Amino acid sequence: MTSVPKSGAGVIRPGFVWAAPAALFFLLFAIVPLLLVAVLSFTHWDGISEPRFNGLDNWTALVHDPVMIQSVWITLLLTVLGVATQTPVSILLGVWAAGHQRNRAVLSAIYFVPLLLSATAVSLVWRAVLDPNFGVPSQLTWLFGDGNLLGSQSGAIAVLTFVGVWQFTPLHALIYQGGARAIPQVLYQAAAIDGAGTVRQFFHITLPQLRNTVITSTVLMVAGGLTTFDTVLILTQGGPGTDTTVSAFHMYQKAFKSFDFGAGSAIALVLVVIATLISLAVVRLSGYDRMRGTTEGL
Amino acid sequence: MTRQRPNYVAGLGSLVWLGLVGLPLYVLLLATVRTRADYSTEGPLSLPAEWTVQNYLTDLSNGFGQDFLNTLAVTAAVVAIVLLVVPPLAYAIVRARGRATGWVFRLFLLGLAIPAQAVIVPMFYLISKAGLYDHLIGVILPTAAFCLPVCTLVLTGAMRDISPELYEAMAMDGASPARVFRQLVLPLSKGGLSSIVVFAALQAWNGFLFPLILTQSDSTKVVTLGLYEFQTEHGVDVPGLLSAVVLSTLPVFVVYLFARRALVQGLTGVGGK
Numbered sequence: 349m350t351s352v353p354k355s356g357a358g359v360i361r362p363g364f365v366w367a368a369p370a371a372l373f374f375l376l377f378a379i380v381p382l383l384l385v386a387v388l389s390f391t392h393w394d395g396i397s398e399p400r401f402n403g404l405d406n407w408t409a410l411v412h413d414p415v416m417i418q419s420v421w422i423t424l425l426l427t428v429l430g431v432a433t434q435t436p437v438s439i440l441l442g443v444w445a446a447g448h449q450r451n452r453a454v455l456s457a458i459y460f461v462p463l464l465l466s467a468t469a470v471s472l473v474w475r476a477v478l479d480p481n482f483g484v485p486s487q488l489t490w491l492f493g494d495g496n497l498l499g500s501q502s503g504a505i506a507v508l509t510f511v512g513v514w515q516f517t518p519l520h521a522l523i524y525q526g527g528a529r530a531i532p533q534v535l536y537q538a539a540a541i542d543g544a545g546t547v548r549q550f551f552h553i554t555l556p557q558l559r560n561t562v563i564t565s566t567v568l569m570v571a572g573g574l575t576t577f578d579t580v581l582i583l584t585q586g587g588p589g590t591d592t593t594v595s596a597f598h599m600y601q602k603a604f605k606s607f608d609f610g611a612g613s614a615i616a617l618v619l620v621v622i623a624t625l626i627s628l629a630v631v632r633l634s635g636y637d638r639m640r641g642t643t644e645g646l
Numbered sequence: 647m648t649r650q651r652p653n654y655v656a657g658l659g660s661l662v663w664l665g666l667v668g669l670p671l672y673v674l675l676l677a678t679v680r681t682r683a684d685y686s687t688e689g690p691l692s693l694p695a696e697w698t699v700q701n702y703l704t705d706l707s708n709g710f711g712q713d714f715l716n717t718l719a720v721t722a723a724v725v726a727i728v729l730l731v732v733p734p735l736a737y738a739i740v741r742a743r744g745r746a747t748g749w750v751f752r753l754f755l756l757g758l759a760i761p762a763q764a765v766i767v768p769m770f771y772l773i774s775k776a777g778l779y780d781h782l783i784g785v786i787l788p789t790a791a792f793c794l795p796v797c798t799l800v801l802t803g804a805m806r807d808i809s810p811e812l813y814e815a816m817a818m819d820g821a822s823p824a825r826v827f828r829q830l831v832l833p834l835s836k837g838g839l840s841s842i843v844v845f846a847a848l849q850a851w852n853g854f855l856f857p858l859i860l861t862q863s864d865s866t867k868v869v870t871l872g873l874y875e876f877q878t879e880h881g882v883d884v885p886g887l888l889s890a891v892v893l894s895t896l897p898v899f900v901v902y903l904f905a906r907r908a909l910v911q912g913l914t915g916v917g918g919k
Contacts, residue, residue, distance in 0.1 A: 362823040364746045366738035370731035370794060371750045377769075377791030378757055384768035399771075440659040455660065457906070459667055464898045466852030468870040469891045472877055476677070476884045477670045477690065484673065487689045514666060522910060546654065575761040578854055582874065596763045603767050604859060612767045620764045627759060 388613035427573030442524025471582035501591035527561030701889035713872035724850035727790040736801040757795035797842040804838025
């Protein structure tokens with residue numbers, strides 16, 4: 349028998365050529381556009397003629413654009429509301445789905461149906477369901493009053509938050525289910541011997557053990573919240589007035605409705621910067637970056 | 647091992663959730679099998695006075711079939727691109743020792759944080775410049791590109807689980823990287839491969855933003871865009887619209903029935919483990 353080579357010795361390894369196609373493709377269709385958005389934010393471009401540089405014009409216009417400033421606050425508000433509402437529901441549902449109840453498989457097959465629908469489909473279904481004249485509110489006037497939920501700012505924000513819960517909870521519940529299943533059973537057995545009930549076990553074992561999962565899930569929620577677009581486009585059109593005009597929707601309207609692509613690029617860049625900063629902050633504050641393994645939070 | 651006591655709080659929550667998920671699905675499905683007049687007069691909660699499949703038939707004769715085929719083409723192409731470039735990349739990331747490959751991996755990690763919304767303006771510029779505006783290929787390329795970071799992360803994770811001894815055994819036989827890739831890496835990362843196929847397919851099938859800004863004709867319309875236009879043009883025909891929603895979800899639902907595990911893993915992407 350020949351001697352076994354030491355790890356790495358004599359092994360022919362794949363060269364860079366294996367990585368090159370994917371790298372080039374990604375560079376061209378993701379990184380180049382990201383750099384280009386910065387360049388375009390210093391140009392005037394109507395979408396037809398060639399873009400031409402106009403210095404800081406878009407940026408000075410942007411800081412004086414009341415809708416833009418309002419849109420940043422609405423985006424942040426929706427993001428915070430999204431994290432605050434989706435997290436508890438996802439944790440409860442995920443921990444439940446990680447258990448061994450009877451009928452769990454059948455029920456969770458139904459629970460996760462929202463995952464299958466596109467954001468477009470979700471928004472259209474809820475638009476129909478919540479329609480003040482032909483939807484559910486017209487049937488249940490004792491609950492909904494005049495039923496025009498999208499007619500006020502607070503109502504529209506509540507609807508967007510609620511639809512966000514409906515749309516995104518299943519995904520986060522799945523992440524929490526994975527996290528909850530990874531908690532060692534021996535912790536619960538020890539707690540049970542000490543006489544701790546289900547509720548105490550939940551707060552003293554499950555929640556602390558899910559810490560890293562909370563971070564993963566929160567980063568995803570923040571990223572999703574900051575780029576809210578489809579639901580706003582279909583459910584509220586940014587209204588009433590500009591009351592739910594989030595930054596991504598404002599960008600879309602500036603660029604593709606008012607044909608001011610330079611202004612749209614500036615808004616896009618602001619979005620990228622805010623999203624990056626918040627993600628970094630969450631990761632930093634939580635100590636996620638000092639974790640040993642890359643899969644610990646999953 | 648003692649059985650864990652049932653968690654009543656979570657159980658109660660799960661019942662509430664069943665109601666929240668069930669209500670719109672009930673409205674959705676019933677609305678598609680009733681007439682427009684019935685929906686307007688009887689409301690969405692009552693059972694239909696008369697059952698009909700006319701809404702589905704009308705959708706199909708109004709060009710939904712074309713949208714469906716376009717989406718199928720986009721999905722197939724996106725999956726093909728992902729399958730073509732991601733496995734070699736993941737193999738290189740796991741096995742190569744060069745500095746360049748390390749940088750490529752970092753590039754893709756960075757890419758995880760780029761939202762598609764942030765690049766729609768430059769994408770519109772690039773795709774128009776390339777003469778691909780209003781062509782399906784113009785939707786396919788960016789959609790595939792934005793699938794790459796998650797797919798790379800998932801497949802790299804799967805390939806790291808292959809034990810180094812197996813590589814060394816093949817190396818002793820004098821196997822080239824291509825042979826190692828074909829005979830060892832691909833067969834042993836089937837789970838990861840099916841996850842990235844499902845993830846990419848879902849992204850492509852449900853994608854809305856790129857088609858919205860990069861196409862405009864009926865001949866290049868995908869289902870999500872078809873739904874959106876249906877709503878803006880014939881918003882009052884709720885049964886027709888919701889039937890189109892059901893039709894657009896049908897393929898995903900079929901996959902869900904037959905390959906739930908792969909679908910769930912594909913859906914959760916980075917999160918699913």
